Amino acid sequence: MLAAFLAVILVLLGVMNSYPLILSRQMIFNSKEQAIRSQASLISTALAGLESFTAESISQAMSLLDLSSLGRIIITDAYGNWLYEAVDGSLQPQYSTIQWCIQGALQGNDCVWPRLKSGVFYTNVSMPVMPDKEVTGAVYLFEADEDQGAILMSLRSTLARISVAVSLAALFLSAFLSETITRRMRQVLEAINQVRSGEYSYRIKVRGRDEVSQLGNEFNSLAERLQQTEEVRRRFVSDASHELKTPLAAIRLLSDSILQNPDIDGDTAREFVSDIGAESERLARTTDKLLRLTRLDNKVEGERSAVSMSQVVDSAMRILRPLAEAQGISLTYLDRGDGCIWANADEIYQVVFNLAENAIKYNVKGGSVELLSQREGKMILLSVRDTGIGIPDADLPHIFERFYRVDKARSREAGGSGLGLSIVRDLVQEYGGEIEACRRAEGGMEFKVRFPIYDGG
Ligand SMILES: Nc1ncnc2c1ncn2[C@@H]1O[C@H](COP(=O)(O)OP(=O)(O)OP(=O)(O)O)[C@@H](O)[C@H]1O
Numbered sequence: 001m002l003a004a005f006l007a008v009i010l011v012l013l014g015v016m017n018s019y020p021l022i023l024s025r026q027m028i029f030n031s032k033e034q035a036i037r038s039q040a041s042l043i044s045t046a047l048a049g050l051e052s053f054t055a056e057s058i059s060q061a062m063s064l065l066d067l068s069s070l071g072r073i074i075i076t077d078a079y080g081n082w083l084y085e086a087v088d089g090s091l092q093p094q095y096s097t098i099q100w101c102i103q104g105a106l107q108g109n110d111c112v113w114p115r116l117k118s119g120v121f122y123t124n125v126s127m128p129v130m131p132d133k134e135v136t137g138a139v140y141l142f143e144a145d146e147d148q149g150a151i152l153m154s155l156r157s158t159l160a161r162i163s164v165a166v167s168l169a170a171l172f173l174s175a176f177l178s179e180t181i182t183r184r185m186r187q188v189l190e191a192i193n194q195v196r197s198g199e200y201s202y203r204i205k206v207r208g209r210d211e212v213s214q215l216g217n218e219f220n221s222l223a224e225r226l227q228q229t230e231e232v233r234r235r236f237v238s239d240a241s242h243e244l245k246t247p248l249a250a251i252r253l254l255s256d257s258i259l260q261n262p263d264i265d266g267d268t269a270r271e272f273v274s275d276i277g278a279e280s281e282r283l284a285r286t287t288d289k290l291l292r293l294t295r296l297d298n299k300v301e302g303e304r305s306a307v308s309m310s311q312v313v314d315s316a317m318r319i320l321r322p323l324a325e326a327q328g329i330s331l332t333y334l335d336r337g338d339g340c341i342w343a344n345a346d347e348i349y350q351v352v353f354n355l356a357e358n359a360i361k362y363n364v365k366g367g368s369v370e371l372l373s374q375r376e377g378k379m380i381l382l383s384v385r386d387t388g389i390g391i392p393d394a395d396l397p398h399i400f401e402r403f404y405r406v407d408k409a410r411s412r413e414a415g416g417s418g419l420g421l422s423i424v425r426d427l428v429q430e431y432g433g434e435i436e437a438c439r440r441a442e443g444g445m446e447f448k449v450r451f452p453i454y455d456g457g
């Protein structure tokens with residue numbers, strides 16, 4: 001682009017430097033030729049009227065004519081002998097030029113030889129003297145004009161100066177423009193490299209409103225989309241693993257408790273095995289939901305039905321009891337009046353399970369966990385209380401954030417990823433409910449969850 005731009009400028013400068021000069025030189029030549037030709041023809045006509053063609057009669061006739069600005073006048077007879085000569089000025093033609101012109105005229109031709117040399121216009125004109133169709137002599141006139149030449153020369157040098165200035169300006173301007181564009185394109189390339197290497201938050205600083213800025217804006221919004229997609233992907237992967245973790249942990253707990261208890265009676269063992277079956281079904285439902293999610297790429301609503309809170313709490317407690325017993329923690333549930341929620345049973349189960357599991361995981365040996373459900377106006381309240389280690393006030397506002405863990409070492413030991421509470425909060429909000437966490441005066445935590453009651457309508 002830069003090369004094409006410079007080439008166009010150079011062609012324009014070339015035309016600008018030659019065309020006006022050629023044109024004005026031609027105009028000066030023409031006007032000089034006309035002026036000198038008319039003088040030659042005036043002399044030739046005057047001499048053609050002479051009775052005798054001698055030096056005296058010619059001098060006489062010439063003295064009567066009003067001739068101006070000529071550097072040389074030569075008049076010859078039919079054989080080329082010079083009968084009259086007048087010389088004015090120091091710039092004179094070469095002898096050979098004079099001879100050439102005179103010979104031409106003696107052969108009956110008008111000869112014109114204009115020349116521009118070293119800034120001076122030289123004009124040679126010769127013409128035959130022909131009273132009757134026969135050549136009796138020749139007139140040769142010569143003029144050297146320095147003034148017009150000087151004007152032409154100054155025009156030429158002015159044009160050259162302008163050209164140099166224009167070339168320099170064009171060169172600087174194009175170098176500046178190309179440097180600016182190249183630098184900004186380099187920024188865009190750098191941004192593309194950054195985003196390609198996974199730095200999705202990288203943005204181009206956009207200034208102005210030209211095409212390169214538009215490119216920057218487009219790139220930024222593309223990167224924004226990529227970042228969002230990446231975030232959704234990560235979130236999906238972590239949520240999916242968490243959802244799979246809950247039933248898997250339950251299956252492990254149940255099978256462990258069967259294995260570690262050699263005197264287990266047949267009924268209890270059957271109950272545990274049926275719970276393992278129920279958890280496997282939950283696992284199958286979860287994987288099915290995840291598969292549908294990947295296919296549709298958006299939220300899949302699980303099937304909703306009237307879910308009884310006390311039934312959900314009972315089944316979660318059955319699964320968690322072995323975990324609580326292993327740590328000598330008492331697990332109790334007080335059901336003060338049942339209520340139903342219009343929801344997906346697995347999701348309500350996840351809420352209860354996560355809260356109760358936390359209450360056991362972050363408890364002390366010999367501690368207790370109490371669950372309580374009751375109606376509260378149009379809401380159903382579930383409270384999960386523990387006598388555990390509690391959460392410091394400074395951490396309390398953050399516990400519902402994704403991946404937030406208060407005591408990282410302990411949480412990691414307990415197999416925690418810091419996702420449980422954020423999933424619980426999202427689910428509760430999805431059903432138009434609310435959740436709060438507070439420290440208990442006697443130590444430990446209390447989590448309260450409220451869901452709108454479904455009363456069959
Ligand atoms: N009842 C509780 N008592 C004390 N600390 C708690 C309690 N519940 C949660 N926490 C703290 O809050 C953090 C976040 O809990 P959350 O359930 O979100 O994650 P997690 O239990 O570490 O992992 P996950 O539930 O994903 O397996 C926990 O790491 C823990 O430090």
Ligand SMILES: [Mg+2]
Pocket residue numbers: 354357358416420421
């Ligand atoms: Mg948890």
